[in-house]
Amino acid sequence: MNLMDIYQELKDDITAIEQELYRSIDSNYALISETSSHLLKAGGKRIRPVFVLLGGKSGAYDIERLKHVAVALELIHMATLVHDDVIDNAETRRGKPTVKAKWDNRVAMYTGDFILAQALARVTHLANPRVHQILSKAMVDMCVGEIEQIQALYQWNQSLKTYFMRIKRKTALLIAVSCQLGGLVCDAPERVVHALYRYGYYVGMAFQITDDILDFTGSEQQLGKPAGSDLRQGNITLPVLASFKDPAIREKIISEFKSGTPDMPKIINLIKQSGGIAVAKTIAQRYLEKARQSLEDLQAVYSKKTLIKITDFIEQRTY
Numbered sequence: 196m197n198l199m200d201i202y203q204e205l206k207d208d209i210t211a212i213e214q215e216l217y218r219s220i221d222s223n224y225a226l227i228s229e230t231s232s233h234l235l236k237a238g239g240k241r242i243r244p245v246f247v248l249l250g251g252k253s254g255a256y257d258i259e260r261l262k263h264v265a266v267a268l269e270l271i272h273m274a275t276l277v278h279d280d281v282i283d284n285a286e287t288r289r290g291k292p293t294v295k296a297k298w299d300n301r302v303a304m305y306t307g308d309f310i311l312a313q314a315l316a317r318v319t320h321l322a323n324p325r326v327h328q329i330l331s332k333a334m335v336d337m338c339v340g341e342i343e344q345i346q347a348l349y350q351w352n353q354s355l356k357t358y359f360m361r362i363k364r365k366t367a368l369l370i371a372v373s374c375q376l377g378g379l380v381c382d383a384p385e386r387v388v389h390a391l392y393r394y395g396y397y398v399g400m401a402f403q404i405t406d407d408i409l410d411f412t413g414s415e416q417q418l419g420k421p422a423g424s425d426l427r428q429g430n431i432t433l434p435v436l437a438s439f440k441d442p443a444i445r446e447k448i449i450s451e452f453k454s455g456t457p458d459m460p461k462i463i464n465l466i467k468q469s470g471g472i473a474v475a476k477t478i479a480q481r482y483l484e485k486a487r488q489s490l491e492d493l494q495a496v497y498s499k500k501t502l503i504k505i506t507d508f509i510e511q512r513t514y
């Protein structure tokens with residue numbers, strides 16, 4: 196199964212959204228046009244717009260409304276990434292220099308703000324106040340999640356629950372909301388909108404767990420950054436927490452960090468040996484199974500088939 200097949204089905208609408216994205220961040224000011232289109236031009240999966248459109252297929256599909264939601268969600272996602280790269284001091288994203296690397300932190304902060312403001316301008320096209328409530332709540336929760344993530348850095352004793360809460364806020368919520376709003380703006384029945392939210396939440400959890408696994412198993416070329424970057428920066432993810440089940444491995448990893456010069460290749464090997472990656476994969480699969488179950492009583496067969504294909508893609512994804 197290939198993600199391209201899914202995009203093929205939605206091709207015309209995805210192309211229209213892509214154009215709208217560029218239009219949204221266009222500005223009379225050359226510098227802001229350049230900085231805010233920089234990440235857009237670097238590519239990306241546009242998975243949130245895809246989820247919005249598929250959510251819409253469960254109701255009375257209306258691209259005129261869906262495109263505003265899809266553009267807003269992709270812009271919100273982009274704004275968070277531009278800010279995130281400042282916080283994480285990241286040099287590259289999607290294989291290109293980050294905004295903060297190409298320009299500087301100040302330019303990146305305002306670029307993120309500008310992109311977020313354009314996202315908000317987009318949602319003004321939608322009259323339903325629930326859309327605004329859902330979106331702003333998601334953004335508030337994401338901010339809370341990122342602050343909590345700072346507090347959890349290098350906290351070797353944190354629980355799995357802390358981790359799951361964090362990835363819910365940082366990734367799963369926005370994906371859940373993408374599916375939910377697609378259904379909502381196309382007047383899908385409440386029960387279906389709820390099912391879409393559940394689906395998106397579970398898929399989002401699996402998506403982030405897979406991302407966290409890839410940070411250890413991917414090559415520098417695939418990742419666009421060195422393997423083990425999350426942990427090197429103190430972000431303790433599921434493969435690490437799972438490896439801690441073995442107290443000897445836990446001790447070795449912590450003492451590498453206490454030395455002040457952690458040997459990342461060695462740590463990555465320890466995590467692989469411990470079976471921590473395998474445990475994380477199993478948990479991701481469980482979330483994907485729940486995602487599939489959430490769709491069980493969804494009427495619109497068209498989007499159901501495609502949404503299930505996406506769960507298969509996440510299960511196998513290598514990028």
Ligand code: 2DE
Pocket residue numbers: 271274275276278279283285307311334337338341365366
């Ligand atoms: C990526 O996480 C970041 C996700 C959420 C960022 C949220 C912010 C607060 P990673 P990668 C910045 C909300 C901001 C708004 C609403 C503008 O783990 O590996 O750092 O892709 O991901 O860097």
Ligand code: MG
Pocket residue numbers: 279280283285
């Ligand atoms: Mg980051």
Ligand code: MG
Pocket residue numbers: 279282283
């Ligand atoms: Mg981050």
Ligand code: MG
Pocket residue numbers: 406407410425
């Ligand atoms: Mg990551």
Ligand code: MG
Pocket residue numbers: 406
């Ligand atoms: Mg990522």
